[in-house]
Amino acid sequence: MLKSAALIFMLFSLLAGSPLRGEELSRYWSVDHYLAAHPEQAALLDAFALRVADSPQPLPSATGMAPVRVAIVSPDIQASDYWHRSLKAFSGRAKALGLNLQITVYSARPGAIDPVAQVERLREALDSQPDYLVYTLDTPVHHRLAERLLAISSTHQAGPKIILQNITTPLRAWDGMQPWLYVGFDHVEGSRMLARHFIEHTQGRGEVVMLYAGEGYISQSRGDTFLYEIAKFPDLALRATYLTQLQMEKARRATEDALIRYPDLTLIYACATDIALGAAAAVTAASRESTLLINGWGGGGQELQLLQQGVLAATVMRMNDDAGVAMAEAIAMDQKGQGHQVPRLFAGEMVLLTRDMTPDTIRALEQRAFRYSGLPDPITLE
Numbered sequence: 001m002l003k004s005a006a007l008i009f010m011l012f013s014l015l016a017g018s019p020l021r022g023e024e025l026s027r028y029w030s031v032d033h034y035l036a037a038h039p040e041q042a043a044l045l046d047a048f049a050l051r052v053a054d055s056p057q058p059l060p061s062a063t064g065m066a067p068v069r070v071a072i073v074s075p076d077i078q079a080s081d082y083w084h085r086s087l088k089a090f091s092g093r094a095k096a097l098g099l100n101l102q103i104t105v106y107s108a109r110p111g112a113i114d115p116v117a118q119v120e121r122l123r124e125a126l127d128s129q130p131d132y133l134v135y136t137l138d139t140p141v142h143h144r145l146a147e148r149l150l151a152i153s154s155t156h157q158a159g160p161k162i163i164l165q166n167i168t169t170p171l172r173a174w175d176g177m178q179p180w181l182y183v184g185f186d187h188v189e190g191s192r193m194l195a196r197h198f199i200e201h202t203q204g205r206g207e208v209v210m211l212y213a214g215e216g217y218i219s220q221s222r223g224d225t226f227l228y229e230i231a232k233f234p235d236l237a238l239r240a241t242y243l244t245q246l247q248m249e250k251a252r253r254a255t256e257d258a259l260i261r262y263p264d265l266t267l268i269y270a271c272a273t274d275i276a277l278g279a280a281a282a283v284t285a286a287s288r289e290s291t292l293l294i295n296g297w298g299g300g301g302q303e304l305q306l307l308q309q310g311v312l313a314a315t316v317m318r319m320n321d322d323a324g325v326a327m328a329e330a331i332a333m334d335q336k337g338q339g340h341q342v343p344r345l346f347a348g349e350m351v352l353l354t355r356d357m358t359p360d361t362i363r364a365l366e367q368r369a370f371r372y373s374g375l376p377d378p379i380t381l382e
Contacts, residue, residue: 028169028221031186031347044343051329052322052346056096059332067102068335071130071160073121075110075138079248080273081300082320085373086165089324092372097332104128110213110246115141126159132180132331133160137167139216150177161334163327167217168347182345183326187221190316193352194295195229197314198267201293204233206266209258210241211251211275218246222271222297239265244275251278259286267293273300280311299353299369301376304362307355314354320369322348 035042051057076083087105094101106121118141125133137146146164153159154177162179168186170178210227212219223241230236239262242254255268255278268283270276276296283289289311296303299317306312326346333342351365366375 027172029172030188031168031345034170034345038344041343041345044341045346047341048326048329048343048346051333052326052348056093058096058098059336060098067100068132068331069128069130070101070103070132070134070331071125071128072103072105072134073118073125073136074105074107074134075118075136076105076107077109078246078274079277079302080298081302082166082273082298082318085300085320085370086324086327088374089321089372090327091324093325093328094331097328099328099332099335101331104130110138115139118142119145130160132163134163134165134327137164138218139214142216146179147174150174150179153177161339163330165323165327168345169221170345178344180339181327181330181342183330184323184347185318185350186347187218188225189347190297190318190350191222191225192229193316193350194269194297194314195226197352197354198269198293198295199230199233199236201313202236202266205235207237207239207262207264208267208269209239209255209262209265211254211268211270211279212241212243213246213271213275214243219243219271223269226269236266244278246272246274248274248278248281251275252282253278255279255282256286259283259288265292268295270295271297273298273303276312276315277302277306280306284311299351304353304366304376307353308359308362310355312355314352317351317353317365317369319349319351321372322346324372 029037035045072087074083074087091103106125108117108121122135122145135146136142146162149159149162153162163181163183164179166184168182168184169188170182208230210223212223227238240258242258244250244254251270251274258265258268259282268279270279273296276294279294283292283294293313294311296307296312296315299315303312303315307315326348330342333339353362353365
């Protein structure tokens, strides 16, 4: 294994370059297109999805074996509970499988807020010389760091097996040096679900403001996809876009500005939970929650509370714990010598929720989504 100091020296040098252009960030395989181009992956994915949905099948006793080292570089310092829940699901499923894991989490704010911290956390993770590295792919910094690691691993046959979390669309340019596993939920399909709902709800008419995260994959796959879908309806007009850098306060201020500039606004589209929470705070303060549509993205605990209070109009809810379960199952297969049977990608199920759904319906979905990480506190309507 290459020394992490040498790796990080090369990684730091990448930060001096210019940001990736939008067209470079767009070169992803969709899930369907990737499976069509790699038909052998479809059967692997079908079999793997059954493992994720099924009860755990514990490994034979691993007494006396050295622990498997897993380093997780996680952008979990944010309001969204997705990352913390994924870790609980990963740990819980690993324990149920009998895996002897030594899990170390390197927490950071999202890369759009603090890209330098991403490099530092990655350096710390590599210093531990893990067997598996769980990382994410959102900003251009994430992209360059992951790409360099994959190139080094491919060239020198060194380093950990890389799991990219919260992305299910492989990069076309990485064919031949793909990470071991992409795992998460299909941002594109989730945003299409929201677009279809709001197009129907508004009958294709109204004024829209887009609250992006920052430059990167989340804004593109969630925000640009939504705009592409509503562009088919010219009477559903985009009035403005704002960059929030995935910060709740910036989203709140952007929404306040939009409410002043566009008094007839129909819909505020939020690309992530923290953005939705900031927008909701501004809309509630302006007493516009009954006349203005806001979406969530992910269906975590805080979103579900605002949904049932009527502040959010809709959200796309991930069956959250499937991502953590999938990572544990993949490592278990690898430890049994079945790593070649792990598919390149796993995309968990999503469900559209609206504010007119009954609490019982939502609670039943929570039971599925949070089977390892635990149900949110009961919602009390004000």
